[in-house]
Amino acid sequence: MIENVFRPGTTRPEAKGNGSIAKPPLRTPVSAMVSFWGLMRAYWFSDKWKEAWSLTLVVAFLTALSSKAGVWFAEASGELINSIAYFHSSTSDAPLATLLGHAAFLVALVVFKDAGITGTKSFVSATLHRRWRGWLNGRFNDALLDANHTHFHAQNGADTAPDNIDQRVQESIKGMTGGAIGLAMGVMAVASSIFFVGQKLLETSTEIRGFEFLGEYGSVVFALLAVAAYVPANTWIAVKLGGMLERLSIRMQKAEGSYRGELSTLLRRSFHVASAHGEAVQRNMHERLYTEIDRTWGRLNWVNAGYGSFERIYNFVGARVIAYAPGLLPFIHGRIDLKGYITGAELVNSLISQCSWFIHVMPAIATLRANSRRVIDLAQAIEGVQDPVEFYRRTGECDFRYITQNPVFGLSIQNLRLSHQGRDSEPFLICERLGFRRGEWTFLRGESGCGKTSLIKALNRLWPYGRGTIAFPQGVASFYAAQEVKLPPVTLKELVCLPEAQDNHNDATVAAALYKAGLGEFIGHLGDEARAGKSWDQLLSGGQKQKLVLARIVLHQPGLLFLDEATGALDPESKIAFYQTIRDNCPGVTVISVMHESAPPRSAAGEEFYHSVLTIADGMATKEPLTPALPAELTEILTQQPPILADGWLGLARRRLKTARSN
Known part of the structure; x- marks a missing residue:
């Protein structure tokens, strides 16, 4: 494990030595x-x-x-x-x-x-x-x-x-x-x-x-x-x-x-x-x-x-x-x-x-x-x-440690407690020990207000109060896709290339990302800041904006992806296409996704996108693997067989199918 310590809200590492954090001089343009x-x-x-x-x-x-x-x-x-x-x-x-x-x-x-x-x-x-x-x-x-x-x-x-x-x-x-x-x-x-x-x-x-x-x-x-x-x-x-x-x-x-x-x-x-x-x-x-x-x-x-x-x-x-x-x-x-x-x-x-x-x-x-x-x-x-840790410590507990580790271990969370402002504020979310291996897709569920978005923010260094250790895979780029998408008044190419500069990507690559995301009709307008007198933020619907975010994901191919209600404005077919596009174009990506659905979506062929489910209930976060789905052909056969055939391995398959459906 590499002991690079990060301040909340920044991607700039600070060397840790002799048991203390070396603070850079607090100099800003003002x-x-x-x-x-x-x-x-x-x-x-x-x-x-x-x-x-x-x-x-x-x-x-x-x-x-x-x-x-x-x-x-x-x-x-x-x-x-x-x-x-x-x-x-x-x-x-x-x-x-x-x-x-x-x-x-x-x-x-x-x-x-x-x-x-x-x-x-x-x-x-x-x-x-x-x-x-x-x-x-x-x-x-x-x-x-x-x-x-x-x-x-x-x-x-x-x-x-x-x-x-x-x-x-x-x-x-x-x-x-x-x-x-x-x-x-x-x-x-x-x-x-x-x-x-x-x-x-x-x-x-x-x-x-x-x-x-x-x-x-x-x-x-x-x-x-x-x-x-x-x-x-x-x-x-x-x-x-x-x-x-x-x-x-x-x-x-x-x-x-x-x-x-x-x-x-x-x-x-x-x-x-x-x-x-x-x-x-x-x-x-x-x-x-x-x-x-x-x-x-x-x-x-x-x-x-x-x-x-x-x-x-x-x-x-x-x-x-x-x-x-x-x-x-x-x-x-x-x-x-x-x-x-x-x-x-x-x-x-x-x-x-x-x-x-x-x-x-x-x-x-x-x-x-x-x-x-x-x-x-x-x-x-x-x-x-300029020192967010010291800043937030004035009004509450702020003792997060953001470190990096070997990519093979993926993303890890240890003893994470999230709280609100106030020195006496009790944690509203506790995560004792969680791990997300490389390529694993995790479905995050829980009642409204339980802390799902707060957890995603904490993983992205954007939650101010609490404590715990979060270890990121070293050298792996991350991407945070929020539910509400606000588009600045810039060209379409710049919108797709965010957060990088548009000069880092050629038009063909950006056009390909738009096409894969389902926005192929806009490929001819990469250099436009507006169409028909409207900015892209006014012109695109909520679903199209989320597809634009998908184009960014396809273009940048992050290794760690956080989806916070990122498909809330899409219809069921478009949601499936959204996840399938990520699966096809971002190999090895680790996904942590917040959705309101009671069960994670599956592909058009009935295959699971997600491998595990992280449940938040009563202030605790617990993670468990999803029950493997039976092949579609076997499911069809079992649902058509008479009860007398429920013997031997076929009976065992029926019982597993029943258990899977109840879960």
Whole structure:
């Protein structure tokens, strides 16, 4: 026996030595994203760092240029106002031409700033948004869809399972990346604005009467004090309101995700709802889920409305009072003229506007934090399930050993106990010692809910709780065919080749597998993802989907095959053809099959497909061989002979036939 130990849910072996399991480092594509700053900087320190930094530097340059253009705008505004004020002055030689010239320059500057700089910056920042989001989407897809079955374990963690993974990967990542880029652009704009505007304020600063000790820096000190007193106090108010917005945004996302998830589930089970006339129940469920959305939305509207009113009042006071106050004393005392006063006021207004960016985007920041929290939670959940054994041990017993042994011994089970979540959960299924030799077909039967499917899942490393040892034949490929078949929107050839890539098999081999499975009419559509506007999942019936699974089995020819109600949608003749195809094309395969039938099916010639029966009753699994069937000719003779012939070997044959029928 080879002591290769496997973790549940993976096919990757771990070497066992010195009585312990060597654990690989828990590194995933999202390992660096389990904190806010780790999530924010991951893209810029990844293999795409050149792309990320190039786009970022272009955005930074355009942001700085826009801030400098803001200074030019303030100066141009001062010139225009001054030309209007002195339009009738005798010192003005050509007042109309001067006014129109300043107006034209101001318009050209606005076009250059808003259409040229801002438009280009929007395009580059949108490109950065698209690239960053695409990179994050790829990392989370790689992390969820790995060989460890992370997507499966992450959703089976009970209390730790993240809700609405689809929403987190799509909407939350999209909103987070867009919000983060906007935040970064705002910070860069504030820094560059303070530099350029502050520089200009210093150049135009003048002495203020009564405050001569400040010297020529009097007006700039007054301006900075006004900004420092006004902006932080209101920012504190904005932070408090933003916290309320963040909490409500997270609650809104959860409510929206639950409602959308239920709608998606309805579309998958639409037939069952219609056949059971369950529309009223489904409608009540939707109304109950939407009630939470409506209630949260109402509270969010109140906070948003209050924040909007606060922001409008803040903007008015800042632009019309605070911005014009610092330069009023120098203007009254004749230290500066009207042009200097207007220019200074516009500069202070620009400074207030840039420093108030945090206030203006607080709702967006609240949404950013809500989105990032959703993404971080998913990254943490992915990290938490990289060692499934330790993960499941937090909420119950998980002590499975998956080992390999010489193929001649087949598949073996020793001391297997399956239980549910909870450390005190009693086993609902016990398998003391079972063996399935190479080429043996075993029929698994038992009442509904007895644990048949759970046993199949445990054998495939997909049951989380319990203990026991399962020894697989070394080097033998396995295949698990479930009752419900879901087909992804890919080509027919890819569907048949799953789980391998389509390039591993030529068209002729795939076509032959389809033909043997009874789907020969589709051979000419191997390269099609759909027919008549419908995907294969929509086009194929339940029985045809199960035949498609049969085509996969024929193509891959596994040595170990698990059939969990894999023929439930087939008629009796098709079921027989299903098993006969496996018998003819997969020599030496070991089959463990779950069916609702009381007795295993036989071939068209009356021969047994199955060699043994595994019965689950009262929480115990017991295995015994099937009674060998008598030849069909002998059975016919015995049923036609009169009772007086029931002597000697013929009487013995009759008694065996009676025993076989009763079993």
